[in-house]
Structures are given as C-alpha cells and as structure tokens.
Amino acid sequence: MSQSPYPPAGQSQPSDQGQFMPNGRPRPGADAGGGLPQPRYVDYGNPRAYDTSVRPASGLTAARFAPAQIQRPTTAQPESAWSTQTRRVQEVAQHSKQVPVVSIAVWITAFLLGIGLLVVLGWFFLQFVIFSSANPVWWPINAFLAFTSLVVIILVMVLADRWDPQPIPLLIVAVLWGAAFAAGVSYVVNTANTLLVYTVTGDGAIANWVGAVISAPTVEEITKGLGLIVLMLLARRYFNGPLDGVIYGALIGGGFAFTENILYYSRQVEDFGAGGVVLLFVVRGVLNIFGHAIYTALTGVVMGFVARKWGTISGGLVFIVAVIPGMLLHAIWNFFAGFPSGWVMITMLVCQFLLSVVWLISIAVLVWDESRLTRVRLGDYANQGWLTHEEVDMLATWKGRREGKQWAHALGAKPQMKKFIKEAADLASVRQRLLADGANPKVVAMESDLLQRLSANRQAMLQHTS
Numbered sequence: 001m002s003q004s005p006y007p008p009a010g011q012s013q014p015s016d017q018g019q020f021m022p023n024g025r026p027r028p029g030a031d032a033g034g035g036l037p038q039p040r041y042v043d044y045g046n047p048r049a050y051d052t053s054v055r056p057a058s059g060l061t062a063a064r065f066a067p068a069q070i071q072r073p074t075t076a077q078p079e080s081a082w083s084t085q086t087r088r089v090q091e092v093a094q095h096s097k098q099v100p101v102v103s104i105a106v107w108i109t110a111f112l113l114g115i116g117l118l119v120v121l122g123w124f125f126l127q128f129v130i131f132s133s134a135n136p137v138w139w140p141i142n143a144f145l146a147f148t149s150l151v152v153i154i155l156v157m158v159l160a161d162r163w164d165p166q167p168i169p170l171l172i173v174a175v176l177w178g179a180a181f182a183a184g185v186s187y188v189v190n191t192a193n194t195l196l197v198y199t200v201t202g203d204g205a206i207a208n209w210v211g212a213v214i215s216a217p218t219v220e221e222i223t224k225g226l227g228l229i230v231l232m233l234l235a236r237r238y239f240n241g242p243l244d245g246v247i248y249g250a251l252i253g254g255g256f257a258f259t260e261n262i263l264y265y266s267r268q269v270e271d272f273g274a275g276g277v278v279l280l281f282v283v284r285g286v287l288n289i290f291g292h293a294i295y296t297a298l299t300g301v302v303m304g305f306v307a308r309k310w311g312t313i314s315g316g317l318v319f320i321v322a323v324i325p326g327m328l329l330h331a332i333w334n335f336f337a338g339f340p341s342g343w344v345m346i347t348m349l350v351c352q353f354l355l356s357v358v359w360l361i362s363i364a365v366l367v368w369d370e371s372r373l374t375r376v377r378l379g380d381y382a383n384q385g386w387l388t389h390e391e392v393d394m395l396a397t398w399k400g401r402r403e404g405k406q407w408a409h410a411l412g413a414k415p416q417m418k419k420f421i422k423e424a425a426d427l428a429s430v431r432q433r434l435l436a437d438g439a440n441p442k443v444v445a446m447e448s449d450l451l452q453r454l455s456a457n458r459q460a461m462l463q464h465t466s
Contacts, residue, residue: 044379065438113176153254177227178255249300253292295326
C-alpha cells in the first residue's frame with residue numbers, strides 16, 4: 001500500500017475537476033468542489049495490469065468513445081458500519097431484489113435453440129430406430145449417460161462462476177447453442193465434407209481421415225465459437241473478461257459433447273453391444289469429459305481477455321485467431337484416436353488428464369485474477385470517495401465476503417448482503433468496460449445507476465446500525 005500523497009481529510013485544497021490522471025490516480029490537489037473532504041488515496045494491487053490508456057488512438061483497437069472518468073459524489077459519503085468496524089448489519093436496501101435485466105433477444109434465442117435441440121435429438125432418434133438393429137430402449141439410456149457428463153461440466157462451471165455469477169438465461173443459451181446449433185450444423189457439414197472427399201477420391205479411408213482430422217476440428221470449433229460471438233453481442237455487459245469466456249465456452253463445449261456423445265453411444269451399442277457402450281462412456285464421458293469444453297474455452301479466454309483490455313470490437317474480431325488453439329488440440333486428439341494401438345490410447349488419455357488438470361488450475365487462477373480486478377476497480381471508486389477502503393476489502397476479497405455474509409446471517413440480513421456484494425462486483429465490471437470501450441452513454445448510465453444504488457445501500461447500513 002503506497003503512502004497517500006494527499007493531506008488528511010478535511011483540509012482545504014485547490015479546486016479541480018477531481019478526475020483521474022492517465023495512470024489511474026486522482027489528479028494531485030483535486031477536490032470535488034463545495035468544500036468536500038478529499039478522499040484518501042490507496043494503491044490497489046497492480047492497476048497497470050488492467051490499464052487501457054496505452055491503446056492506440058486510431059485503428060481497430062481504438063476506443064469508440066472518449067475515456068470514461070469517475071465523477072466525484074455531490075455530497076460526502078458517510079462512514080459505513082463496516083468502516084467503523086461495528087460489524088452490525090441489518091438491512092441494506094428497502095426496494096425489492098433486482099433481477100438481472102436480460103435482453104428479450106436472449107430469451108428468443110434460448111427458445112429457438114430449445115426447439116432446435118428437439119429437432120436434432122429427434123432426428124438422431126429416428127435414425128437410431130430406423131437404421132439400427134439395437135433395441136430402441138438403448139437410445140434414452142445413451143442420452144442419460146451423455147447427460148451425466150454434461151451435468152458434471154455444468155457443476156464445475158457453476159463453481160467457477162461464484163465470484164460474479166452470470167445470468168442463468170445466458171448460461172442456458174450457451175449450453176443450447178452447443179447442443180443444438182453447433183452439433184446440428186457440424187453433423188450436416190462434416191457429413192457433406194466426408195461424402196465430397198469420398199466422391200473425389202473413391203477411398204473411404206481417406207474420406208474418414210479428412211472428416212475426422214480436418215473437417216471435424218475446423219467446422220466444430222467454428223460453430224461452437226460462433227456462440228461466443230452471439231453471447232458477446234446479446235449481452236456484452238456479462239462478457240467482461242477471460243473467466244467469462246471460459247465459462248461460456250466450456251458450457252457450449254459441454255452442450256456439444258452431450259449431443260455428440262448420444263450419437264457415438266448409439267453407434268457403439270449397435271456395433272459392440274452394452275460392453276462397447278460402457279467402454280466408450282468411460283473414455284469419452286469420464287476420462288475425456290472436458291475435451292470439447294477445453295477446446296471452446298480456449299477460444300473464450302482469448303476473446304474475453306481482449307474484450308476486457310481493448311474493447312468489444314477487438315474482442316469479436318480476435319475470434320479469427322482465438323479459435324485456432326482449440327482446432328489444433330481437437331485435430332491432434334482425432335489424429336491419434338485413429339491409431340488402433342492400445343498404448344496410443346492410454347498415452348492420449350494420460351495427456352488429456354494432465355491437460356484437464358492444467359485447465360482446472362487455470363480456472364482457479366482466473367477466479368483469483370477476477371477478484372483482484374474487482375479490488376482494483378472498486379479501489380478507483382474508493383479513491384474518489386464513493387466507498388471507504390475498508391468496504392473495498394470486504395467487497396473484493398473472499399475473506400471479507402465470507403465474514404460479511406456470516407455477520408449478516410446472524411442479524412437476518414444475509415440476502416441484503418449478497419445483493420450488496422453482487423452489485424459491487426457488477427460495478428467493477430462496468431468500470432472496466434468503460435475503460436476498454438470508452439464512455440459509452442448507455443454504460444455510463446448503467447454505472448450511474450449502480451452508484452446510486454450503492455450509495456442507498458450505504459445509507460441504509462448506517463441508519464440500521466446506529
């Protein structure tokens with residue numbers, strides 16, 4: 001923590017606009033006007049890691065709007081119960097709990113994708129009934145096995161999403177996009193490509209190799225990755241960084257694997273019976289459970305990082321490059337899966353296990369980075385007088401959140417505390433977006449609304465703990 005360059009609160013200073021300098025610190029000597037006390041400045045972590053002031057002034061990576069500055073509050077904010085360490089919280093706000101506002105387009109997309117999933121699964125079921133000699137009862141069994149793997153992926157992502165939870169409708173859209181659109185389109189295009197190669201070469205082995213190693217990784221990663229672009233366009237507010245990209249990407253990949261596994265298990269039961277299904281389930285649904293989730297998450301983490309650092313347009317355009325790592329890993333897996341050797345398969349599964357471990361550790365690192373970013377951005381508001389620094393420690397650390405919830409629970413106000421923490425996390429995300437995209441009027445209005453709610457929460461905390 002750096003030494004504050006300002007005199008103690010209450011001492012008069014020359015009037016200024018109270019804006020940030022390019023390095024993120026308040027302008028020396030700045031005052032809000034009207035004799036307001038100068039807030040104490042605290043250096044939160046490493047703000048330069050999230051700085052966007054070095055971006056070019058022109059070109060695709062340039063901000064569309066002027067830099068977004070934090071306005072000083074018109075009145076001095078009172079010391080909260082938390083900052084005076086009374087640790088007594090009863091109620092935060094009297095108005096009803098805010099539900100995340102999701103665009104109607106998200107609901108329409110989810111509805112259409114739901115219909116699409118029924119069409120895709122219905123088509124696969126008809127194929128199984130008409131062309132397979134196996135008992136039709138195996139199809140729902142295969143669907144159940146595929147669904148269990150999807151549930152595991154969803155639970156892992158829900159755990160990773162605890163810091164700043166995404167709206168449930170967007171998570172549903174992500175799963176349905178992979179299960180319906182990506183799986184359905186990929187099935188049609190991959191089949192057409194395989195038939196085309198067979199028509200040209202007359203060799204079934206070559207056609208199958210091209211379909212598995214070239215067509216499948218390319219088509220499937222593109223169709224899955226397009227879901228990330230759709231989510232960014234539909235709800236940019238909730239696609240704010242690499243962790244969001246990982247969560248959405250993994251859910252899209254998990255949905256895709258769900259539909260694909262049903263198809264694979266159905267083929268396996270026809271060729272090898274129940275034993276073949278069990279073996280394939282262990283390989284695909286257990287040992288390689290995170291395969292498709294990892295491939296698409298790699299695309300999402302790149303898009304999320306670029307969007308957080310350089311804005312929405314750059315985050316969308318980088319998809320062209322971001323999809324390549326997932327394609328390569330997918331192609332490598334499919335290439336070696338074509339070898340009949342048991343040792344090759346064991347080696348592949350060991351490598352996939354290690355990759356999954358690295359991926360899960362990376363998610364933990366991204367969660368930590370998200371909490372650090374929240375602390376830095378809320379620190380911006382504390383340095384301008386909207387929050388106290390003690391509140392930043394409470395709102396932006398796991399320990400502070402846990403203690404705050406425990407104290408609120410003892411006083412019957414845990415729901416209010418959860419709301420206070422959630423809105424603070426939203427405010428930090430909005431602030432980062434303003435720095436990346438510039439002072440978009442809609443986002444500025446969103447920031448203003450969150451600040452007003454934050455102030456109301458603080459006033460309610462003070463009134464009910466006095």
